[in-house]
Amino acid sequence: MAKREKAAFAVGTRFDGLPDALLDWYGRHARTLPWRIGPGERGRGIVPDPYRVWLAEIMLQQTTVPHAAGYFETFTRTWPTVEALASAADEDVMAAWAGLGYYARARNLLKCAREVAARGDWPRTEAGLRELPGIGPYTAGAVAALAFNRRSAAVDGNVDRVFARLLATQGEWKDEKRRIAHIVRDLVPEDRPGEFAEALMDLGATVCTPKRPNCLICPIRTWCTAYAEGEPERYPVKPAKKAKPVRYGEVYIVRGASGVAVETRPPQGLLGGMLGLPTTDWREDGAAARLDWIGDAQEIGEVKHVFTHFELRLKVVAVNAEGVVPSHYELREEEGVAGALPSVFKKALKLAS
Template sequence: MRSGEKTAHAVSTRFDGLPAALLDWYARHARDLPWRIGPGERARGVTPDPYRVWLAEIMLQQTTVPHAARYFHAFTETWPTVEDLAGADDGDVMAAWAGLGYYARARNLLKCARAVAEAGAWPKTEDALRSLPGIGAYTAGAVAALAFGERAPAVDGNVDRVFARLLAAKGPWKEEKARIAALVRALVPADRPGEFAEALMDLGATICTPKRPNCLLCPVRDWCAAHGEGEVERYPVKPEKKARPQRRGEVYAVFRGGDVLVERRPDRGLLGGMLALPTTEWLESGMAERPGWADGGDAIGEVRHVFTHFELRLTVKRLTLADAPSGFEWMSADEAGEAFPSVFRKALKLAR
């Protein structure tokens, strides 16, 4: 046993009984989610579909359960199996993904589906799953535990928060995250790893919430050091976030009757492969050169959008043209609005 594993094992003895208490609570209070095989179904021998588990986990990154559920239903109705998704047209998948953000995930979604379809089966271990496109440590652990019953941890932001409070973790956050990951791995029960992962997800989502955690109903309160201190909301103790840089640009809503001018963004880069309105470059200082055909028109307002690493402010200009400039095409404004990512959907809505 390595030193880190020994430390985690020693700490885990303080949490003897916690997995059983958590699983007992989960059996009575599990959320009913469209991608989940619940405790009752698992007890009857129903096994999860790894495709649905994986798809849900990718969609749930950086969004809420209600928002992801609508997309999950649409995807699984259109592409019921990983082989169906692997054979899908890239543009159709990108359009169906619009509104979920982080479009590199959609590109990796297709790459992963095609890799699995080509192999003929899903890899069943945490390590093997990490070799697939777009699957990191959390997703690999979640799919391995939920779909294949491997004794693997699934440590996301909710789980980090739960264990930061259980430990009253005050050290540097990077070190505490590593400590939490090792501890969760040590606590995963060999006989019910999937339900343990789901129970932790539900605990963080419904009881041990960022604000106003409901400690009175918490099944693991007796093990919680932060509760003992009476300062649960103090944790996790993270470094202050740096202010996001600001970028500016112009975006053009160009109409011809009921159509609007669109382009397909390059596959690489931000919003890669997505349908979009024409736009200048987005710069932190100065203003990018606008295309010659966009010199006219009216500036009708501004839209703002927050990306992971910067905030964007776009001046929206509305124009009318008879012919599409080179590299662009006309598309029904209604259809475009459904296919656009959020920032261009906002601009189109303002222009209309």
């Protein structure tokens, strides 16, 4: 028996009626978001712009809707089409992305836009979308469903949480996530896959929240085992998170008559291609040596920043730029630089202000 058949058999009649109940609720309570068309508009022949759908999905990875919305408006105003974005200068896009975090997304954003522009159009299938840079299983499923109304499953953390509660999952989380993905795929209605995906996203974001889920207004609580148990917040049951390692270093606020010293970081690696302040290596042993060209300096405090895989603690050091500054740094007006810096460097510059 094929995997697809196994998944369908596993679902059986357990969730009969759930998609209809969820879609009815979505029709009344859908969020208004700048990258969305409204509920029911697909039925009137209105087609979402795949560029806007894709851009929003990339921005929303590890980012909240309120935080991403302003960036989305800026990007679509500056680069209204995928072709416009493909033609943009790398440094302009990286500067516009500053503050959204996870900067590999911005580099892949440009690669993907340029490949789509070179192809002349977007792939219409989940498999075709997976071939593009920076598009993984969730994003491919989301874009296929939302932009092209394909019967694809868009399973993110919100959807995992909803179904972990519906099922009251008890097994290994990796196995349960695979099980959830199969079940969601089987439940996607043939005629409204895009709205079904959006409905699940909205349910997880507004009702079935990580803390204090509002079960009394949940349209699918009839099917929810965790609600019947009276302990929805118990789920999903995940393995304990490992403590993040801590790395240490120094960051330098080098001021001269014409501004503050900055550099464009190497294209590969953490914060690659972004504008940055001079900094030492970031090491777990805390033994990073001060840059050899740093002269008269004063330590003014420390900033902390959490990345995906580690926590960073940087001593902030103020430096007078009258000494020799290596040629790959440039002095730029401080007010203009601040908006283009990643968050960790913004924190340091603010501390030194």
